[in-house]
Amino acid sequence: MSTPAMEELTSAGALTVLSEDEEMFRASVREFAEGEIRPRSEAMEEHAKLDSALIKQCFDLGLMGIEVPEEFGGSGGTFFNAILAVEEVSRVDASVGVLVDVQNTLVANALLRYGSPEQKKKYVTQLAASKVGAYCLSEASSGSDAFAMATRAREDGDGYIINGRKLWITNGNEAEIFIVFANANPEAGYKGVTAFIIEKGMEGFSVGKKENKLGIRASSTTEIILEDVRVPRENILGEFGKGYKVSIETLNEGRIGIGAQMVGIAQGAMEAALNYSGERVQFGKAINTFQGVQFQLAEMATELEAARLLVYNAARLKDAGLPFVKEAAIAKLFSSRAAEHITSQAIEVYGGYGYVKDYPVEKFWRDAKIGAIYEGTSNMQLMTIAKLMTQRKQPLTNG
Numbered sequence: 001m002s003t004p005a006m007e008e009l010t011s012a013g014a015l016t017v018l019s020e021d022e023e024m025f026r027a028s029v030r031e032f033a034e035g036e037i038r039p040r041s042e043a044m045e046e047h048a049k050l051d052s053a054l055i056k057q058c059f060d061l062g063l064m065g066i067e068v069p070e071e072f073g074g075s076g077g078t079f080f081n082a083i084l085a086v087e088e089v090s091r092v093d094a095s096v097g098v099l100v101d102v103q104n105t106l107v108a109n110a111l112l113r114y115g116s117p118e119q120k121k122k123y124v125t126q127l128a129a130s131k132v133g134a135y136c137l138s139e140a141s142s143g144s145d146a147f148a149m150a151t152r153a154r155e156d157g158d159g160y161i162i163n164g165r166k167l168w169i170t171n172g173n174e175a176e177i178f179i180v181f182a183n184a185n186p187e188a189g190y191k192g193v194t195a196f197i198i199e200k201g202m203e204g205f206s207v208g209k210k211e212n213k214l215g216i217r218a219s220s221t222t223e224i225i226l227e228d229v230r231v232p233r234e235n236i237l238g239e240f241g242k243g244y245k246v247s248i249e250t251l252n253e254g255r256i257g258i259g260a261q262m263v264g265i266a267q268g269a270m271e272a273a274l275n276y277s278g279e280r281v282q283f284g285k286a287i288n289t290f291q292g293v294q295f296q297l298a299e300m301a302t303e304l305e306a307a308r309l310l311v312y313n314a315a316r317l318k319d320a321g322l323p324f325v326k327e328a329a330i331a332k333l334f335s336s337r338a339a340e341h342i343t344s345q346a347i348e349v350y351g352g353y354g355y356v357k358d359y360p361v362e363k364f365w366r367d368a369k370i371g372a373i374y375e376g377t378s379n380m381q382l383m384t385i386a387k388l389m390t391q392r393k394q395p396l397t398n399g
């Protein structure tokens with residue numbers, strides 16, 4: 001329970017002090033993650049597949065429509081709530097973390113912001129209730145240079161015919177609602193890119209090859225194949241030719257979610273290392289009594305604290321309606337590096353036991369690697385940060 005002093009701290013800007021509602025929400029997600037996700041994590045990793053009963057539980061608990069208003073059957077929470085959920089889930093299993101992350105920070109987010117009243121009524125309601133969403137931007141030849149996409153939309157009567165292949169699509173196997181970016185006017189360059197809402201059952205739509213990955217193995221990453229898929233005009237999300245805006249703006253927010261995933265992974269690895277170091281005896285003593293090991297743990301805690309503050313700050317700025325794009329890029333860049341380093345240190349604290357699959361830390365390390373790649377590689381984050389720094393009209397006295 002939060003005390004008046006804690007409320008004061010929150011309003012004074014202490015980022016890690018949660019309001020009473022946030023604390024209750026966080027506790028409920030942790031209980032779910034410990035009780036329902038942890039027992040299934042190993043099997044999901046082994047079979048490289050999310051447990052469908054677990055996905056249903058995520059819906060039942062309201063984790064798949066956190067920011068969705070109650071009128072559409074969602075939880076009516078904040079973006080910060082979504083960040084807390086991604087962190088807590090990823091502390092136990094980062095594959096479930098990215099399921100929750102993409103659903104909330106990309107798919108529901110884009111539909112809530114750009115959807116027409118009819119689209120919201122139809123699709124947002126389904127997203128909050130039972131249908132998984134996916135966000136289809138990348139292709140084999142267009143990753144960082146996303147708007148160089150080859151997928152095309154051609155006008156046809158009262159709709160569009162879409163052809164192309166998307167690659168690396170998270171939730172590809174589980175999703176039923178897809179936000180697909182296609183260029184509907186290639187002569188206009190990126191100003192031809194348009195976002196469409198596509199349903200799994202539409203003719204010509206199919207899910208292709210599933211990737212065999214280093215980490216987040218239970219999360220499906222698939223190809224999406226579009227062969228003459230006929231999409232009605234009313235399924236354009238946002239304005240025609242403004243898909244680039246839909247994509248940039250949702251990814252600006254989405255990458256705070258990836259930051260939260262990285263913080264959760266790092267937290268899980270650090271806790272595991274801390275516990276293990278209290279149990280492992282060498283030279284007649286628990287290894288956590290050696291200053292060398294204590295310093296490793298202290299370094300981990302320091303990096304984790306900094307990463308969490310950056311992620312929470314970006315999320316709170318976004319909820320407050322303040323500029324957050326540079327802060328979001330910094331948060332993703334730093335937290336993905338921190339997670340990689342902390343999880344690597346955790347393996348070393350475990351020694352040889354850290355290197356084998358009987359213990360959890362090698363998985364945390366493999367899961368952390370994706371943070372530097374998806375939703376914009378680390379170089380892309382550096383470019384965003386630098387661009388926003390150098391565009392400033394004021395001297396850069398405050399960083």
Ligand SMILES: Cc1cc2nc3c(=O)[nH]c(=O)nc-3n(C[C@H](O)[C@H](O)[C@H](O)COP(=O)(O)OP(=O)(O)OC[C@H]3O[C@@H](n4cnc5c(N)ncnc54)[C@H](O)[C@@H]3O)c2cc1C
Pocket residue numbers: 102135136137138140141142143144145167168169170171213221370373374375376377378379380
């Ligand atoms: C597991 C996984 C899940 C994913 N999920 C999704 C999803 O759900 N939806 C989706 O649309 N995409 C998804 N992606 C795709 C992901 O966003 C891309 O992989 C990412 O944007 C990088 O694109 P790329 O792989 O083509 O690498 P490239 O763009 O080819 O980059 C290769 C290297 O070149 C560097 N580079 C490229 N251009 C520049 C430049 N101008 N300056 C400096 N360095 C540069 C990059 O930083 C990188 O180091 C996913 C990817 C993976 C691996």
